Amino acid sequence: MERRSFFHLALHAIWIGILGWLSVRLLRGMGITIRRQLRKIAIGRVEALRALQEGTIITIGRQLYFIAWETEEPYALLLRCTHGNCSVQRNNLTGEFVCPCHGGVFNSRGEVVQGPPTQPLPRIPLRIEKGVVYLIDQV
Numbered sequence: 565m566e567r568r569s570f571f572h573l574a575l576h577a578i579w580i581g582i583l584g585w586l587s588v589r590l591l592r593g594m595g596i597t598i599r600r601q602l603r604k605i606a607i608g609r610v611e612a613l614r615a616l617q618e619g620t621i622i623t624i625g626r627q628l629y630f631i632a633w634e635t636e637e638p639y640a641l642l643l644r645c646t647h648g649n650c651s652v653q654r655n656n657l658t659g660e661f662v663c664p665c666h667g668g669v670f671n672s673r674g675e676v677v678q679g680p681p682t683q684p685l686p687r688i689p690l691r692i693e694k695g696v697v698y699l700i701d702q703v
């Protein structure tokens with residue numbers, strides 16, 4: 565590729581980026597938001613998940629989720645530390661989640677037990693349909 569062609573290509577790429585950014589700003593200014601797509605992922609039958617009394621960890625893509633029950637309702641936690649986005653790991657003796665990056669600790673409901681994080685682990689919506697538990701997440 566000639567140097568001149570490369571610069572033309574680079575200039576076009578920059579313009580496309582600027583136009584994209586301006587378009588999003590304009591749409592937001594007009595009150596139009598771009599919604600992210602939701603995905604519904606079947607994670608198991610209600611009876612099977614309920615039988616796992618200590619909860620269970622599942623992997624979807626590159627994300628880890630903790631699935632457990634709070635009385636009659638299942639809940640899911642995204643196992644990403646809210647301090648610096650590191651993956652938290654479960655301590656099987658205490659049931660807590662420990663962040664290897666700076667030592668943050670969360671309980672099995674995702675609440676902060678020990679800083680530096682100040683925010684709980686993100687809760688991801690679950691839905692039960694016809695005896696199957698689905699995780700609802702953004703793509």
Ligand code: FES
Pocket residue numbers: 645646647648649650663664665666667668679680681
């Ligand atoms: S990233 Fe988890 S404690 Fe800092």
